[in-house]
Structures are given as C-alpha cells and as structure tokens.
Amino acid sequence: MFATAKAIQRRDPAAHSLLEVLLTYSGLHALTWHRFSHWLYCHRFYLIASISAHLAKKFTGIEIHPGAQIGHRLFIDHGTGVVIGETAIVGDNVTILHGVTLGSRHVTNGRRHPQIGNNVLIGAHAQILGPITIHDNAKIGAGAVVLNDVAAGHTAVGVPAQMQPQQPTKIVQLAHN
Incomplete structure (x- = not known):
C-alpha cells in the first residue's frame, strides 16, 4: 500500500506529504480494506468478506x-459515491474521481461489470455500465454514460458517450525578453 500512497502523492498536487496521504485519503483506506475483503472472498469466506466491505463503505463512502x-x-x-461491482476489473495506474459507477446493466451470470485498462482517467460521476472494456490510456469525461468499449487512447464524453481520439498536448514556449 506504500507504493499506492507514493503514487497518489505524485499524482495529486493537493497532497503535501506521504503521511497526509496515508492518514487522510479515503480512497487509499478503501483500497486497503478492499485488499483484506478480496482475500477473504478469494478464500470463500463470502459472508465475512461482505461484512468487511460493508464496514469499509460506511467508513469511507466508497463501495468496492x-x-x-x-x-x-x-x-x-474525492471518492465519495464510488461504486465498483463484483466482476469489475481495474488495471494499474487508474484514476477514479468521485461519484463514479463501474456497474452492470443486466442481471446475468458471468462478467457483468466493466474492465478498465491501465493508465485510464475516469471523470467525476461517470457511469460505466455492462461487460465493456475501457482500453489503456483512455479518458472518460465527467458525467459520461459509457455503454460501449472505448479504444486505447480515446476519450469518451456525453450521454450516451461518444468516442474521440485524444489530441496530443501542445507545448507552448513563451519568449522571454
């Protein structure tokens, strides 16, 4: 979890110290609790895992x-209101803002929730629903409702979300006199 805390400190300009991240970031607390709940779940202690996840939700406002x-x-x-469903898969170096749902659309067996690739940014209150894939380096705009796959390096915005290739960032150098 220290690697995660250090990554959060690097990615969040509001983080003043590693100690601040460790003590006050509810997203980190929810992840720590999830690691324990997930271990219980993988070892078929389903009821204890569910109780643990429920307590984590009560303390952090984040449901995983x-x-x-x-x-x-x-x-x-700012994790309040984040919901991550049972069959969701989240890759490495992903950023999720508050109010995001990685949810299902249908009551079926098997994979019902999204798979999120590596280095994905998901904006506030985005809803990513169903067994879809958000590929590596994609961005999901705030408030988007995503019902279809998003290609690598694309941005999804709107309701329902429309895909757009990401534009390269332009670097402007100012001349100093």
Whole structure:
C-alpha cells in the first residue's frame, strides 16, 4: 500500500506529504480494506468478506465489492459515491474521481461489470455500465454514460458517450525578453 500512497502523492498536487496521504485519503483506506475483503472472498469466506466491505463503505463512502479485481496504484480521488461491482476489473495506474459507477446493466451470470485498462482517467460521476472494456490510456469525461468499449487512447464524453481520439498536448514556449 506504500507504493499506492507514493503514487497518489505524485499524482495529486493537493497532497503535501506521504503521511497526509496515508492518514487522510479515503480512497487509499478503501483500497486497503478492499485488499483484506478480496482475500477473504478469494478464500470463500463470502459472508465475512461482505461484512468487511460493508464496514469499509460506511467508513469511507466508497463501495468496492470484495470480488472486484483491482490493479496496482489505483487513485480514488474525492471518492465519495464510488461504486465498483463484483466482476469489475481495474488495471494499474487508474484514476477514479468521485461519484463514479463501474456497474452492470443486466442481471446475468458471468462478467457483468466493466474492465478498465491501465493508465485510464475516469471523470467525476461517470457511469460505466455492462461487460465493456475501457482500453489503456483512455479518458472518460465527467458525467459520461459509457455503454460501449472505448479504444486505447480515446476519450469518451456525453450521454450516451461518444468516442474521440485524444489530441496530443501542445507545448507552448513563451519568449522571454
């Protein structure tokens, strides 16, 4: 969890110290609790795993099903209202802002929730629903409702979300006199 805390400190300009991240970031607390709940879930202690996840939700405002698979260095920023469903898979170096749902659309067996690739940014209150894939380096705009796959390096915005290739960042140098 220290690697995650250090990654959060690097990615969040509001983080003043590693100690601040460790003590006050609810997203980190929810992830720590999830690691324990997920271990219980994987060892078939389903009831205890569910109780643990429920307590984590009460303390952090972030709901992560114990069955969800979470990669390394996830940053849940201002996490209140985040919901991650049972069959969701979240890759490495993902940033999720508040109010995001990784949810299902249908009551079926098997994979019902999204798979999120590596280095993905998910904006506030985005809803990513169903067994879809958000590929590496994609961005999901705030408030987007995503019902289809998002290609690598694309941005999804709107309701329902429309895909756009990401534009390269332009670097402007100012002349000094």
